[in-house]
Amino acid sequence: MLAFVIRRLGQSLLVLFAMSLLVFASVYLIGNPADILISMDADQAERTRLAHAMGLDRSLPLQYAHFLWRALQGDLGQSFVHGVPAVALVFERLPATLELAAVAMAIAMGIGLPLGLWAGLKPESFAGKAIMTGSILGFSLPTFWVGLMLIMVFSVQLGWLPAGGRGPTQELLGLQLSLFSLEGWKHLLLPALNLALFKLALVTRLTRAGTREALTQDYVKFARAKGLSPARVVGVHVLKNIMVPIVTVVALEFGALVAFAAVTETIFAWPGAGKLIIESIGLLDRPVVVAYLLVVVAMFTLLNLLVDIAYSALDPRVRLGDAGA
Amino acid sequence: MSTQFATLGEGAEVPALPVPKPAADAAPVESPLRLFLRQYAESKIALIGAALLLLLALAALLAPVLASQNPYDLAQLDILDARLPPGSHAAEAGRLYLLGTDEQGRDMLSAMLYGLRISLAIGIVATVAALSLGSTLGLLAAYAGGRLDAFLMRVVDIQLSFPAILLALVLITVLQPGVGNVALALVAVQWAYYARTVRAAALVERKKEYIEAAQGLGLSGARIVFRHLLPNCLPPVIVVAALQVANAIALEATLSFLGIGVPITEPSLGLMIANGQQSLLAGQYWMSVYPGLLLLATILAINLVADQLRDVLNPRLSRQ
């Protein structure tokens, strides 16, 4: 277990290092942030000053070495555009994204699991087939397009829900969350639904596959032979077993959800980290891009770790120590 | 010993080991391909999917023949014909725009046929390239083991812990938008899945006795890897790949939506949707909805086919 955690952390550091190098070089290749940030009126003197102030007049290796040195001291630099520490900026925006992703995941699980169970228990029924066909749709529709349709229908045509933005927030444990008011939920619903759609299809399909697989297992037959009620057989024996793969996938997909939130956030003007990264790439705000990616990768790693630990909790057969590869 | 048993017992010593005429003889010899096709055809909806896919692929392939206009040739476009609703006629030549025109005066139908071509090409090329790269590396890792395996899997870990869309975003921004680069980015995003899946499959297959038998028969490593191991590792990956084609197409559409997809002058379906969505609110639905429907149909068809593939190729089911 300890070895496992150490191995994972070691790997993560490696990943973080590779990532920072990559992003650093990428942004350098894309262009000079000064060109895009600076006002068109600015003369060459101002341009030179800016390049120097941002450290952009040095060679790439030097810039990177400088960055690395500061990073080791816990400073990932200041946002070029916002003038505040990049990490702080990312953390300021992250709660909105996490909130969105979490609600989306909850929707995906809350609806996908029952649907998948149903389809798995009655694969030949009309409902079962309809659910599966529907889930293919969920897979097929591009997120941005669905988002637009949601806006068209629910905000513009019906006027039920706001078209974008985030509702009023309240602080909980240092996070600004909008979950505590009706208005907040109204703003949250559409983007969360939009984001959830793909995962919903995924969870449904996974659950169905898992259920069908579990139903053929001897232990399910044995549970029935013990005289347990169908509810207990499905609710405990089947469900607990399919939770293992589902939790894994879902937790890993949570990371993807955070990443994909960029699209949804753009459409729904959701002030989250995804929108920040898109804007920052657009403005070549390198410290923010680097910081965001590092934070996301760190989050991914943490999630992975948690998944593995959850895995061993859900499936007692799994021993973390010998996870070699 | 009774007389009855004598016939059984002694008869066996003569070389006439009775050749069983098994019931299987009654069934015609069925090659895996035939078996596969028969099993595939068992689902109606999957057949419809396959037919649809075939149709779409043909349409894409024959786009230059079928389309009334080359939408990529700026000289053939007339800005005066921009944003005409379906069924309109061109200002000058009097030709019919069955599905309307886009903001550049492109015939939507022609543009969609060409766009389908690009979308499918990107999806397929990216997936096949990623599949080849990924499965080769995965196979290598599984068969070689040791340091190479560890190294490759670390690279895969790194790759997989990085959100695909962001990677593609950064990559294309660096490489400049373009069909080739989009495909390249998609390869970069996808290969790791295959590497991991193939490696996992190969690790399982490698333990099977037929591989040991091949080793025992003194066959060369390359022969074992490519003739014995690879064909048995591919089915699960092929299913994933079929789904990934759909995914790649959707991802390309998303990239286009974010403004860094294929070139604007050679729009893919995704780019057409993304651009056309500007006009949705203005009621000019055709620019976005028709390509959207086509994309939907394409991805749906691919998914249907892939789904059935999964069922048919599922090793657990195919045993019976």
Next chain:
Amino acid sequence: MQTSTPLLELRATSKRFVKKADAAARLARLLGAPPAAQTVHAVDRVSLAVKSGEVVGLVGESGCGKSTLGRLAAGLHGLSEGERWWQGENAAALEQRLPRADYRRHMLGIQMVFQDPYASLNPRLRVQQIVGEAPLAHGLVDAGGQEELVAGLLRRVGLDPQLMRRYPHQFSGGQRARIGIARALAVRPRLLICDEAVAALDVSIQAQVINLFMQLREELRLTYLFISHDLGVVRHISDRVLVMYLGRVVESAPAEAIFEAPLHPYTQGLLAEAPKLEVRRKRFVAIRGEIPSPMNPPRGCHFHPRCPQALPRCAEEAPVLAQAGADRWVACHRIDTQAVDAAASYKTGSAGVKNLQGGVTGLC
């Protein structure tokens, strides 16, 4: 004792499966985590000689290392320790000396037949390729002759040659077993290592395949190392039997001798437990306890925790395989020269055997 060199000889071979500790694991250990590195002593200094024309049976319970030993013999696993000699030559030296392809061809004389009729045939190849691939690859036959060769082999194992265009899934379990045998025969082996080759088959089919093995032995002068946990089968076809327990050979003797008069307490227990058709309303009395894990086997004699006759010494000192009569070897502290003498006379009659058993138990 033997004048002719054995066909195959394993000299004090061991196989250890080690999970190496990586840097992280070592670091964790420094930080006080329990050691994660584990070593499985699958085969522990086993010596084995198979004479030409002999059928050697290898029995033992699950996980005792039978398959591993078989794979060592076949060259599918590298040795952790010891030497492997084939037709009087050290295989390791041979591998150094000969070009790769030649070495491989040279070692084709040892072939394996596997247990699982499903997993042992490549599902994506036709029978013709499965059987004919290796001869072709080694140049034993040219492409044109392949079909004829395969047809002959199939006929020999009792399959209709017309079936050679089929795929494995189109055959029944028994037919698949025959295909596996034909594949091994295709490279003209001298020694067949059969790892549970009939275990997965139904009783009626099992008899067919055992008969095939015996017939082939006659016709092709084959030598067998026959691995099985089914004592009845081993008894039926073996000339000599080795009994393994937890990676070690505990007893080795001619088949008749071992089944009539087992010396080692484990062999005795094993034979007593094996259900027999003849026994009616038997009261089952069991060897106590479970088979220990090969990851941390008991000290001393591996069998001592379950042994009804264990001595204090058994817990400390591993007994070596000692000669206990003509062609009989046993690893037990209980067996001394007395018993050996008695054992030497086992052929004197059933009374003698009873005496021997009495003698052995009498030592307790």
Next chain:
Amino acid sequence: ACALPAQELRIGLASNPSTVDPHFYNNDAVSAVVSHAYETLVALDPDTRLVPALAASWRAVDDRTWEFKLRDGVKFHDGSSLSAEDVLFSLDRPAAIANSPSSFATYTRSITGKKAIDRLTVQLTTAAPAPLLPNDLTRIFIVSKKAAEKASTDDFNQVKVDAGTGPFRIVKFSPGASVQFARFDDYWGAKPAWTALTLRMLPADAARMSALLSGDVQLVENVQANLVSQFRQNKDLAVFDKVSSRVMFLYTDHRDSSPFVTDKEGRPLAKNPLKDARVRQAISKLIDRKLLAERVLDRLAVPTANIAAPGMFGFNPKLKPEAVDLAGARRLLAEAGYPEGFGLTLFGPNDRYINDEQVVQAIGQMLTRGGIATKVQVSPMSTYVGRASKKELGFGLLGWGVGGGEPSGAMRGLLGAPDKEKGMGATNWSSYASPAFDALLTEALRTVDDRKREQLLQDAAEQALAKDFAIIPLYHQVATWAGRKGIAFVPRVDEFTLAYQVRPD
């Protein structure tokens, strides 16, 4: 709710201002937002003419000295009163912000000496004649020295300081989401009709438009082009527009060879045809600006041959938009030695200007029809600018918001022969260099007399645009806003969306 006076105003912005520190980032989006809470000495009216703001009046004492009389009785949000001290502090502060991504110091750099004559009089001296100083000072917000002296940008963003004099005070800044304001009741000027103001950042067109349609916001800026006519007909909405100071043009490569100029088969050319003024003129003649404006830009464009917008200081009425003239263009091309035309790649951004990528494509079409086989390549502004500023591109679409009320700054950056010392040609991606033009412009830049200066600027424009075809002006964008019915708004040339110019009616 009807009985109460209009209470809260919510506006959907198309931009994403990154800060509310008035001196941190010289960027129109930021300045527009900050303008609600901070004011400048000199302001621009909706037509970008200079009008008094915190300075009640100003005059040139001599060629190198400007004197500003401050308005009396102006209160800062922190309660202190405006004095010369605050002005001097505010002029110094921009240069003190080291990490500014685009510094306001550009506008204060010409000032070499400043002193407070009395509590309400400030005198500024410059090294060289600086006729544009009042224009430059329309950019510098005045903050309370007391409040801002120790404040960092972060303090501004977290609204720990409230140092402005404007009609609203910032209550909350949520980056990427919104800025909230409350009315400042001690404001010296006319009080806005709204007690509260929220500027929501809705850069995605669809979100912004639907927010308006669903009533989430009462006013939006940058109406999506293809919705303008529909909104005009919508009886719940009102559309406001104004020809903007943003001019769109094509820059052309004047160097001897240009990377993307080829013959018709795509082979490189020995000589760069774009270097020939006749070719540039031909290109200009091939472009149907009217068609662009009407079909591609939904009438949100006014064809132009100028840099300054009509009505703006320096606008040259003699320069008329080139009419389409295919025959003329062909003749010019033939004269230049390219009767069969040649090949080009036209570059442009796809996320910056109104329908930018459609415009680029349409121009591509027009040139192709005229015999110049044109390929089109668009990319996001970030990559586009990066390549263009390294002069890797040669031929592309660019827009310039002519700020500060006159085009001299734009001309200096865009058309001046690149010269670091003089600060000329910083954005001269065409590599245009004309001594005649430079002479006119340099003269203008040190002429304090407005009439003379305007004449010089008009002459310079004529030299560069009508004689040299240095760049090819296309059109001025029309800025648009749309509000719910019952809202009156005064549109501005500089495209700023200012809530105090919104009124319930």
Next chain:
Amino acid sequence: MTTPTLIVEGLQTRFFTRAGIATAVDEVSFTVDRGQVMGLVGESGSGKSMTGYSMLGLVDAPGRVTGGKVLLTQRDGEVLDLLQLSPRALQAVRGNRVAMIFQDPMMTLNPVLRIGTQMIEAVRAHHRVSAKAARERAAAALAKVGIASPHERLLAYPHQFSGGMRQRVAIAIALLNEPDLIIADEPTTALDVTIQGQILAEMQALCRESGTALIWITHDLSVVAGLADTVSVMYAGRIVEQGPVAEVLERPRHPYTRGLIASAPSRNPRGRPLAQIPGMTPSLLALPPGCAFQARCARADAACRATPPLVRLPERQLRCFHPHSVIAATTA
């Protein structure tokens, strides 16, 4: 004489597959007395497990029980036809009056639930007892099958047990509610001989003590030889021969039973070819009309094209037109 615990009459189970209808269990009839052990033997696919599942209504789609009676006489004398019960009533019988044990000890216990959970739920599904009482009962059952420190073991997960111990847990679960009948489906096939010996010993003792009837499904005649009172031999879904173990194994009359016994290595001289049944088991989907064994039977003739009826002889039931005479003795 008391009524037998179990009377099965004409049990038939069919699988309705795409490829056709497979009759996996066909006209199966037998009885098991209180405290008796019946061995049900046959080759793979002969329908042994399906017979067991059919009795408890555990056949999954596309299979269905299509006929017959399964009469269970409970300890209190009440007789139930298991095939007629409502799903709820059947649920109350399963695991309570009739328990089942499966072949693969690795697969029968739910890997993600504690042993205790799985045992307690089995008690509480049938008895309104407190969790504590159920736990006690579970521990007692574990102790009965020879598992040391049962209370701690209840907290363990299945993977922490060896195969033999798991199978004992499964047996303990079967014993929990003191059923009238246990159906054991090859519970020792996957285990080693020494472990098999232990389990057989325990089962034997338990049935003797409690009077529980036991159906022991196996393909290994020698296990039946040692354990069972009566034996039923199945071939292709039908019982072909049935009777007391001593009778059937010593004096098999059906050609199939006889071939099966004769092919056992121990019945053949060492080193000589084994007696063998030619051919292989037919596919249930392509079963020829009449006797399913005819293609492999040396004695088959035209009569065998008709389905042989189950002939009840004293001490024996047979399904064959040409049975061997009783005198043909063992070969050993």
